[in-house]
Amino acid sequence: MNVLQVVLFVIKIIEIKFEMNTSIKRVRIMVLGDSGVGKTSLVNLIAHNEPIKSPSWTIGSSVEVKLHEYKEGTKEQKTYFIEMWDIGGSNNHKNERHVFYNPCHGIILVYDLTNRKSEEHLNDWLQELLNREGGNSSMTSVTSFDEFDPENFLGTNQIPILVVGTKINQAHERKPNGKNFATQIGADEILLDCRQPRYLAAGTSNSVKLSRFFDRVIDFSSKSHERFGNSVSSPIYSSKFTIPHQE
Numbered sequence: 001m002n003v004l005q006v007v008l009f010v011i012k013i014i015e016i017k018f019e020m021n022t023s024i025k026r027v028r029i030m031v032l033g034d035s036g037v038g039k040t041s042l043v044n045l046i047a048h049n050e051p052i053k054s055p056s057w058t059i060g061s062s063v064e065v066k067l068h069e070y071k072e073g074t075k076e077q078k079t080y081f082i083e084m085w086d087i088g089g090s091n092n093h094k095n096e097r098h099v100f101y102n103p104c105h106g107i108i109l110v111y112d113l114t115n116r117k118s119e120e121h122l123n124d125w126l127q128e129l130l131n132r133e134g135g136n137s138s139m140t141s142v143t144s145f146d147e148f149d150p151e152n153f154l155g156t157n158q159i160p161i162l163v164v165g166t167k168i169n170q171a172h173e174r175k176p177n178g179k180n181f182a183t184q185i186g187a188d189e190i191l192l193d194c195r196q197p198r199y200l201a202a203g204t205s206n207s208v209k210l211s212r213f214f215d216r217v218i219d220f221s222s223k224s225h226e227r228f229g230n231s232v233s234s235p236i237y238s239s240k241f242t243i244p245h246q247e
C-alpha cells in the first residue's frame with residue numbers, strides 16, 4: 001500500500017463513521033490549482049472564517065468541511081455539509097491525483113494573481129479532472145467539441161465551477177475583462193487576499209457568489225442522484241475540449 005492508498009483508506013473510514021452519525025447530506029468540491037497559489041489558505045478561510053497561520057505543503061489531499069444553508073431564507077432552506085477537497089498542486093503526485101476526483105459535484109479553480117502562468121494552467125487542471133481515469137463517458141452530459149463554447153459550461157446539467165484569484169494584495173495589474181479564464185468559461189470569479197477575512201465577510205459580493213456557487217453544487221448533486229442513484233461516480237465531463245490560449 002502506498003501513502004495515497006493509506007490516506008484514501010483512512011478517509012473512507014472517516015466518511016463511513018461520519019455518515020452513521022449524521023443525516024445531513026454532503027456534497028464534494030474539488031479545489032484545484034498550481035502549488036503555492038493559496039488553495040489551503042482559501043479553503044481554511046472559507047471553512048473557519050479566519051486565515052490559516054502557517055499553511056503547510058499539501059501532500060495528496062486534505063479535506064475541510066463547512067455547514068451551508070441551501071437557499072437560505074426560502075421555504076426550501078436546508079443544511080448541507082460542503083466538503084472541500086484541497087488537492088496538493090505538486091507535480092510529484094500528478095499521476096496519482098485522479099484517485100481523489102470521484103465523486104465530484106463542483107470545482108473551485110484557484111490561481112495566483114501575481115503569477116500569470118498559474119491562471120493559464122487552470123485549463124490543464126480542468127482537463128485533468130474532467131478526463132480523469134474512471135471518467136465514464138456514458139455518464140457525461142457533453143459529447144466532444146473542438147472549440148470552447150461557454151454554453152457547454154452554463155447548462156443546468158453541467159458541473160458548477162468557481163474561479164478564485166488570490167494574493168490581490170500583491171497584484172499590480174489585472175487583465176481586461178474578457179481575457180481572463182473565468183470570463184472565457186462563463187464562471188463566477190472571486191478575487192481576494194486569503195489572509196484577510198473581510199474579503200469573504202457576510203453581505204459582500206464575494207460571499208454572495210460563494211453561497212450561490214454552493215447552492216448550484218447542491219442542485220447538481222441532487223440532479224446526479226436523480227439520474228444516476230447513489231453511484232460512486234458523478235456525471236461530469238470526460239469529453240475532449242479546448243479553450244483558446246490566452247495571449
Ligand SMILES: Nc1nc2c(ncn2[C@@H]2O[C@H](COP(=O)(O)OP(=O)(O)OP(=O)(O)O)[C@@H](O)[C@H]2O)c(=O)[nH]1
Pocket residue numbers: 033034035036037038039040041042055056057058059087088089090166167168169170192193194195
Ligand atoms: N499575500 C498573500 N499570500 C497568500 C495568499 N494566499 C496564500 N498565500 C501564501 O502563499 C503561500 C502558499 O499558500 P498555500 O495555501 O499553502 O498554497 P497551496 O495552493 O495550498 O499550495 P500546495 O499545498 O503546494 O498545493 C503561503 O505562504 C500563504 O501564506 C494571499 O491571498 N495573499
